[in-house]
Ligand SMILES: Nc1ncnc2c1ncn2[C@@H]1O[C@H](COP(=O)(O)OP(=O)(O)OP(=O)(O)O)[C@@H](O)[C@H]1O
């Protein structure tokens with residue numbers, strides 16, 4: 001279970017909160033979605049959960065199975081099963097995609113990764129996401145198209161086998177066929193690993209139609225103002241965020 005307990009989050013060395021009194025509980029096997037206006041703090045939340053060095057949690061707690069992870073580094077959190085599919089995947093020139101994936105897998109499992117098995121696994125995974133196998137040997141994300149970067153994030157997911165998946169605008173940059181392919185891969189992964197929890201950050205209901213969230217939350221002004229089912233996503237698509245307000249008496253809570 002992943003729990004975000006009443007957190008206050010800001011950029012390091014700047015006390016102005018981006019998130020405040022934000023709580024969210026994701027039980028094993030659940031799929032949650034977060035929508036919200038640009039700049040509301042959705043990516044900040046994802047990065048704070050992952051332990052990004054630019055963000056500080058100054059109140060509240062983030063727990064996995066009731067144990068705080070706030071003291072853990074990014075790689076320690078990854079070893080706990082957390083994975084962030086980034087809104088803007090990082091380019092690392094000079095580090096090949098295969099080197100990166102193999103090192104990451106070895107670090108997560110604590111075991112030496114056999115090169116032959118690894119390449120075979122990755123080639124199968126690349127076929128699954130319809131990514132050309134030559135991309136395994138290119139520098140990480142260097143010159144990848146927007147959609148290729150997103151597919152490469154899913155390749156990482158298939159390689160690292162996380163338990164808690166954070167998808168930050170996976171759908172941005174993917175064409176309609178690629179979005180379906182990527183979502184089919186995520187659904188297959190969830191089918192094979194039913195304990196997996198997913199947090200989808202998106203602006204559009206289409207990805208939610210594929211991934212079928214149990215809950216949809218609206219993050220606005222730094223906290224979750226409203227929660228509901230997938231209907232809430234269609235409501236936002238139709239009417240925007242202007243009329244979404246926290247229920248009175250439920251200010252600044254989940
Ligand atoms: N590292 C940073 N330095 C300065 N400001 C930041 C930083 N990270 C986040 N912010 C600010 O915090 C606010 C929330 O940003 P965030 O990226 O979390 O928004 P978002 O909800 O993901 O928006 P979008 O839908 O556009 O992706 C924004 O006003 C942003 O400018």
Ligand SMILES: [Mg+2]
Pocket residue numbers: 042043044087168
């Ligand atoms: Mg964002």
